[in-house]
Amino acid sequence: xxxxxxALVTGASRGIGRAIALELAKNGAxxxxxxxxxxxxxxxxVDEIRSMGRDAIAVQANxxxxxxxxxMVKAVIEEFGSLDILVNNAGIxxxxxxxxxxxxxxxxxxDTNLKGVFLCTKAVTRQMMKQRKGRIINISSIVxxxxxxxxxxxxxxxxxxxxxxxxxxxxxxxxSITVNAVAPGFIDTDMTxxxxxxxxxxxxxxxxxxxxxxxxxxxxLVTFLASDSSSYITGQTIHVDGGMxx
Amino acid sequence: xxxxLERVSKIIxxxxxxxxAEVKPEASFKEDLGADSLDVVxxxxxxxxxxxxxxxxxxxEKITTVGDVVNYINSNNN
Numbered sequence: 001x002x003x004x005x006x007a008l009v010t011g012a013s014r015g016i017g018r019a020i021a022l023e024l025a026k027n028g029a030x031x032x033x034x035x036x037x038x039x040x041x042x043x044x045x046v047d048e049i050r051s052m053g054r055d056a057i058a059v060q061a062n063x064x065x066x067x068x069x070x071x072m073v074k075a076v077i078e079e080f081g082s083l084d085i086l087v088n089n090a091g092i093x094x095x096x097x098x099x100x101x102x103x104x105x106x107x108x109x110x111d112t113n114l115k116g117v118f119l120c121t122k123a124v125t126r127q128m129m130k131q132r133k134g135r136i137i138n139i140s141s142i143v144x145x146x147x148x149x150x151x152x153x154x155x156x157x158x159x160x161x162x163x164x165x166x167x168x169x170x171x172x173x174x175x176s177i178t179v180n181a182v183a184p185g186f187i188d189t190d191m192t193x194x195x196x197x198x199x200x201x202x203x204x205x206x207x208x209x210x211x212x213x214x215x216x217x218x219x220x221l222v223t224f225l226a227s228d229s230s231s232y233i234t235g236q237t238i239h240v241d242g243g244m245x246x
Numbered sequence: 247x248x249x250x251l252e253r254v255s256k257i258i259x260x261x262x263x264x265x266x267a268e269v270k271p272e273a274s275f276k277e278d279l280g281a282d283s284l285d286v287v288x289x290x291x292x293x294x295x296x297x298x299x300x301x302x303x304x305x306x307e308k309i310t311t312v313g314d315v316v317n318y319i320n321s322n323n324n
Binding site: 175 | 284287288291
């Protein structure tokens with residue numbers, strides 16, 4: 001499905017990003033595995049991809065820092081010779097009630113989860129415009145559509161990503177670059193592991209398919225959006241949430 | 247340096263599909279040559295490659311006519 005294509009996945013050392021990196025590779029892509037701090041985990045992902053017989057590299061960068069991002073994209077293009085797929089997945093949470101939320105908690109989440117998407121998109125645009133094709137897939141969140149108490153910073157960033165996705169899609173459509181957002185619901189990862197059982201129980205009641213999602217549910221959609229089969233889909237936000245928000 | 251206009255002109259003709267006769271120094275990319283904003287961004291990218299230059303975003307924003315490009319290249323290309 002993705003033979004010969006090259007991909008950069010941000011925040012790919014664990015969770016959803018890791019699953020996406022592995023699935024893209026399984027389908028034939030060469031993958032650059034970005035990480036901010038978890039070097040050992042990123043190297044494990046790279047090793048796993050190489051054991052499938054695909055090319056992979058680990059690239060360190062803080063997505064909220066423009067110079068760091070520019071260096072990462074340059075390194076990836078030098079290594080692979082092209083860049084067909086960008087998956088903006090890197091994200092953090094710093095949950096708090098608005099009344100208790102500190103300004104630096106707000107800023108950190110907006111910087112990584114929203115500004116990071118802008119910076120990575122900006123950095124790959126030149127290459128994709130030259131290629132006259134590209135796929136940008138932004139990992140938003142269902143709470144960016146529905147809202148969620150205690151997550152004002154995260155929700156604002158994820159809603160921002162949806163708007164950014166639409167603007168980028170319109171700007172780059174004439175160059176055959178498509179841009180879509182994926183909005184996961186409750187997915188079993190380290191990020192959601194920390195929630196208490198009673199909170200999880202309450203959430204389950206709101207999911208028509210009556211189960212939590214797995215990282216595979218996200219990575220299979222991202223693989224489709226990264227492929228040539230999705231060439232007529234752009235500017236969309238696709239919910240992968242068991243029907244939680246319709 | 248006499249061929250700067252010629253090299254620039256060739257890129258513009260290829261990129262925008264206009265007639266070489268229309269590519270005059272006073273011609274505006276958007277007003278006269280039918281370019282949109284993205285076309286201008288791409289032209290700047292191609293000029294950077296052709297003349298081995300790096301044109302900053304600030305300078306690129308000031309480029310609106312064929313003459314602007316030729317002047318920029320003449321004063322920045324050694």
